Amino acid sequence: MTFRNPFVVFAVSLLLAASLLNQIADAATANKAMVVTADDRATKAALEVLRAGGNAADAAIAAQWVLNVVEPGSSGIGGGGFFVYYDAAADQTVTLDGREKAPMSAAPGMFLREDGTPVPFYPDRITGGLPVGVPGALKLLEEVHRRFGSGKYSFAALFQPAIDLAENGFTVTPRLAGFLDDEKDRLGRFDGSRRLFLKADGTPYREGETLIMTGLGKTFRLIQKEGTGVFYGGQIGKAIVDTVQTAVFNRGSMTLEDLAAYEVVERAAVSADYRGFKIVSMGPPSSGATTLLEALKILELFDVRPREINAEDAALFSAVQRIAFEDRNKWLGDPDFTEIPAARLISEAHAWERVRAIRDGRFLKKLFEDVNDVLSALEEQAKMEKLTRPSGIAAEDSPNTSHISIVDEQGNAASFTTTIEAVFGSGMVVEGWGFVLNNELTDFDPIPADGEGRAVPNAPGPGKRPRSSMTPAIVFKDGKPLIIVGSPGGSAIIGTVFNMIVYLLDYQMPLDKAIAAPRFIHRGDALEYESSANLSPEFLSELSTYGEALRSRRLTGNVQAIYIDSTTRLIYGAGDPRGEGFAEGY
Ligand code: GLU
Numbered sequence: 108m109t110f111r112n113p114f115v116v117f118a119v120s121l122l123l124a125a126s127l128l129n130q131i132a133d134a135a136t137a138n139k140a141m142v143v144t145a146d147d148r149a150t151k152a153a154l155e156v157l158r159a160g161g162n163a164a165d166a167a168i169a170a171q172w173v174l175n176v177v178e179p180g181s182s183g184i185g186g187g188g189f190f191v192y193y194d195a196a197a198d199q200t201v202t203l204d205g206r207e208k209a210p211m212s213a214a215p216g217m218f219l220r221e222d223g224t225p226v227p228f229y230p231d232r233i234t235g236g237l238p239v240g241v242p243g244a245l246k247l248l249e250e251v252h253r254r255f256g257s258g259k260y261s262f263a264a265l266f267q268p269a270i271d272l273a274e275n276g277f278t279v280t281p282r283l284a285g286f287l288d289d290e291k292d293r294l295g296r297f298d299g300s301r302r303l304f305l306k307a308d309g310t311p312y313r314e315g316e317t318l319i320m321t322g323l324g325k326t327f328r329l330i331q332k333e334g335t336g337v338f339y340g341g342q343i344g345k346a347i348v349d350t351v352q353t354a355v356f357n358r359g360s361m362t363l364e365d366l367a368a369y370e371v372v373e374r375a376a377v378s379a380d381y382r383g384f385k386i387v388s389m390g391p392p393s394s395g396a397t398t399l400l401e402a403l404k405i406l407e408l409f410d411v412r413p414r415e416i417n418a419e420d421a422a423l424f425s426a427v428q429r430i431a432f433e434d435r436n437k438w439l440g441d442p443d444f445t446e447i448p449a450a451r452l453i454s455e456a457h458a459w460e461r462v463r464a465i466r467d468g469r470f471l472k473k474l475f476e477d478v479n480d481v482l483s484a485l486e487e488q489a490k491m492e493k494l495t496r497p498s499g500i501a502a503e504d505s506p507n508t509s510h511i512s513i514v515d516e517q518g519n520a521a522s523f524t525t526t527i528e529a530v531f532g533s534g535m536v537v538e539g540w541g542f543v544l545n546n547e548l549t550d551f552d553p554i555p556a557d558g559e560g561r562a563v564p565n566a567p568g569p570g571k572r573p574r575s576s577m578t579p580a581i582v583f584k585d586g587k588p589l590i591i592v593g594s595p596g597g598s599a600i601i602g603t604v605f606n607m608i609v610y611l612l613d614y615q616m617p618l619d620k621a622i623a624a625p626r627f628i629h630r631g632d633a634l635e636y637e638s639s640a641n642l643s644p645e646f647l648s649e650l651s652t653y654g655e656a657l658r659s660r661r662l663t664g665n666v667q668a669i670y671i672d673s674t675t676r677l678i679y680g681a682g683d684p685r686g687e688g689f690a691e692g693y
Contacts (some may be wrong), residue, residue, distance in 0.1 A: 134619040134670075134679040137692025141680040142166060143512045143667040145181070147689035148277065149173040152268035153513060154691055156260065163515040164192060164255035165265060167523050168248045170511050172269035172327065176320055177277055179304075179543060180286045180531040181595070182509040184326065184338070185347075186545040187243035188525030189389040190251055191376075191579045193588050195518035200387045200581060201254070204372040205247025206572040207240025207547040212360035215555035215566045217548075225553035230293050232553065234534045235357025236350070238546035240573065241369045242338075244525060249335050250371045255519070263331040270331075273324040273541070276317040282687050287311035290531045296356055299538030300531075322541025339366045343540055350537045350544060368570075374442070379453045381407055384589065384612060388580040388604075389524075391447045394439040395578030398601045400453040402431035403608065405462050407455075408474055411613040418646050421627045421636070422653035423470055424609060428602050428629035429655065430464045435601075436631060440564030441572045447564075463487045466654035508595030510579065510667045514678060520588040520669075522579035526595070547573055578604040582612070589671055594664040594683070599635070602628035603664035611670065618670040618679045626663045633658040639685075 135141070142153040152173045153166035161169075167190070175183030182188065187207040193200045217237065218226050226232040252262045279287070287294070287304055291311045294300040303322065305311050312318050329337050337343050344366045351359040377390035379400040386403065388396035405427040411420065431452075438447055451457050463484045465471055475481045508526035527533075527545040535544045550573035555566035565574040576598040582590035590611060594603040603626055610621035625640030634655040636642060639662055642650075651657055665686035670679040682688020 134617065134681040135690040135692055137678045137680070138676060139516045139678075139693055141514050141669050141678045141690065141692035142170065143669055143680040143682055143688060143690040144170050144174060145509045145665060145667060145682070145686055145688050146174060146177045146280070147687075148177050148272060149511075150689045150691050153511075154693070155268070156265070157513075157515055158693065160257065160259045162255070162257040162259075162517060163513040163519040163521040164251050165257055165260045166513050166515065167511050167521040168252055168262070168265045169268055170513070171244070171248060171523070171525055172266050173272060174509050174511075174525070175542065176269050176273045176323060177280070178283065178509055179320070179323075180283070180290065180527070181507050182244070182525040182527055183542050184245050185242050185532065185537070185542045186525065186527035187240065187547060188247060188523060189393055189395075189575070189577050189579055190247060191387065191389060191522040191581055192251070192255055193520040193581055194255060198586070200376050200378075202374050202376045202387070202389050203247060203250060204374050204389075204392065204572070205243035205250075206392050206575060207243050207545055208365070208369060209240055209548055209551075209567060209569060209571045209573070210359070210361040210365040211569040212362075213548065213567050213569050213571065215562070215568060217567050218551070218553035228549065230534075231357070233529045233546040233549050234293055234296070236352060236354035236359030236361070236533070236535070237357040238548040239351050239359055239361060239533050239535070239544045240547040241361065241365050242347075242545060243369060243371060245330070245335050245338050246369060246371045266327040266331050270324050270327045273320040273327070276319040279312045279314055279316050279318050280687055281314045284312065284314035286530045290534065293534035294531060297354070297535045299350065299536035300534060300543070302538075303536050303541060320541045322536075322539050324541070326540045326542060339369060343537070346537050346540055347544065350535055354535060377449055377453065379404060381608070382612060385583040386580060386608065387583070388578050390449055391439060391442040391574075392572040393575040393577050394435045395576055395580075395601055395604070397439065397447070397449050397452045398431045398435040398576075399578055399580065399605055399608075401434060401457070401461070402427045402601075402605050404453055404455060404458040405430060406609070408458055408462055409470070411609070413613065413615045416614075416624060418649035418653075422467065422634070422650055422655065424606070425627050425629040425634040425655055426465045426467070426470065426653070428605060429631055430461050432601075432629065432631040433464070434461070438564060439574050440566075441574070444568065444571055445564040507597075508577065508600075510593035510595065510665070512591040512593065512667045512669045512680070514588060514591060514669055514671060518587070520581055520591050522581050522591045522593050524577040524579040524593045524595070524600075526577065550574060576600045580604055580608070582608065584673065587671070587673060589673070591669040592666060594666040596664040598630050599628045599663050602626065602630065603666060607666055607668060618668060618681045622666050622668055622681045623684050628660075628663055629655065632656070635660045635663070637661070637663055
């Protein structure tokens with residue numbers, strides 16, 4: 108018999124000396140409304156919309172188009188995203204899927220070489236026309252505006268702040284300059300990209316220089332005038348198809364029919380209770396909600412107390428992520444093509460079943476009554492390990508994408524993660540139209556079948572949406588939004604949001620500390636810690652005793668988050684010190 112045993116901590120707590128990142132985020136505070144995005148210009152544009160009587164939906168739309176200008180390699184009209192919206196008047200949370208779709212010409216083996224091995228990820232698989240999915244961002248935001256817009260702004264008017272910046276030019280930030288420098292070779296391969304992002308001498312724009320995006324201004328103006336049809340079938344659509352089909356590298360076969368067929372889908376919101384809080388995030392085709400919530404439901408079996416971050420907790424946080432990731436790799440894909448047991452994966456019953464896969468007996472002893480229970484749990488674990496071993500496809504990602512968190516005066520909340528996948532997506536700008544096309548199809552598993560020839564759920568296929576890890580989330584307390592959070596980071600997004608929620612709810616850290624605290628990520632193959640966190644050798648040596656392989660990685664994520672304190676009525680906002688995020692409210 109199992110029972111819920113209070114988790115009394117006896118282990119030596121190895122404190123993190125001066126622990127966190129050098130730079131600590133400062134939380135902005137406000138009483139009525141808050142916007143947090145990856146760039147101050149997007150935050151300010153959204154805030155202006157709110158101040159003029161627009162709502163969180165309007166503001167998120169304005170922010171996205173400004174991000175398309177100032178963070179052109181991270182998200183935009185050539186990509187897709189997931190929009191989680193709490194509509195205060197209806198007291199309802201809606202999750203909209205604007206994920207890119209594979210064209211009808213996509214095939215299971217599209218990313219395999221002749222010898223059956225996958226095309227190397229960087230730069231070959233992600234570059235050119237083949238990995239481009241049908242963009243969903245524009246239709247997604249049109250739907251957001253239609254369903255949730257305040258009526259104060261037309262959809263067309265919300266492009267204006269972005270048009271002004273694109274046409275007048277904007278200052279290149281250190282982060283963008285770094286991305287341009289990293290990606291100059293890929294961008295240099297394509298005329299449209301070279302002309303926009305590299306100067307006449309072939310060097311990329313540098314920090315502090317002014318970049319003008321006339322083409323993107325033209326795109327936005329034409330949509331203002333003619334509506335979204337011009338993108339999904341008209342002049343701009345033709346230019347997209349042409350760019351994909353005539354790519355000088357890795358031609359694709361997207362057609363105008365593929366563009367015309369694109370549809371935004373409302374998905375059932377996936378939510379679970381966690382220690383009395385309700386957490387809502389994006390369900391399939393994102394693996395965000397199910398993986399985050401499965402990990403939290405397993406963690407909920409343990410009693411985690413607020414304390415300094417220590418190796419024991421870091422190991423436990425990572426172990427539960429590992430288990431949830433094993434299930435993710437096994438089950439998650441496009442729900443229109445694969446049956447996904449979402450409710451089961453995030454149930455308490457499943458958490459009890461899967462907690463046995465924790466490798467370290469020290470954790471299991473805290474949960475099981477006597478030593479025989481632990482022994483049979485470990486035996487069970489051995490079986491589970493065999494059954495659930497992931498297919499061996501390593502998660503690959505890039506430090507990209509963008510997250511927008513907004514709460515408005517009416518209490519509406521927007522949690523919107525938006526992407527073109529890799530930094531500068533496919534590397535291709537639609538010539539003359541100033542936007543980068545995504546490479547979202549590389550989120551499909553490149554090997555479409557397991558060792559026995561059975562199709563894996565995330566195999567490429569015609570009309571399919573690749574599995575995502577984006578995890579735009581809203582945490583509720585007593586029915587009201589408490590936390591709005593999300594991040595870029597490829598498949599490390601899920602662990603990043605998991606860390607944020609655990610630090611805020613279990614460790615009860617203030618928002619600025621939680622966002623700066625070191626992150627511990629497990630995506631199935633290793634416990635990853637941030638090299639920038641300067642963990643002590645003692646901490647790492649204690650961490651290594653918990654049976655997970657250790658791996659250091661660079662900064663993880665670029666979180667934009669809001670915390671609403673209902674007792675003091677203060678709203679806190681903070682951007683990640685790992686990026687250039689900016690929070691402001693009123
Ligand atoms: N393409 C990724 C996903 O949808 C997000 C891109 C990233 O952050 O690297 O999961």
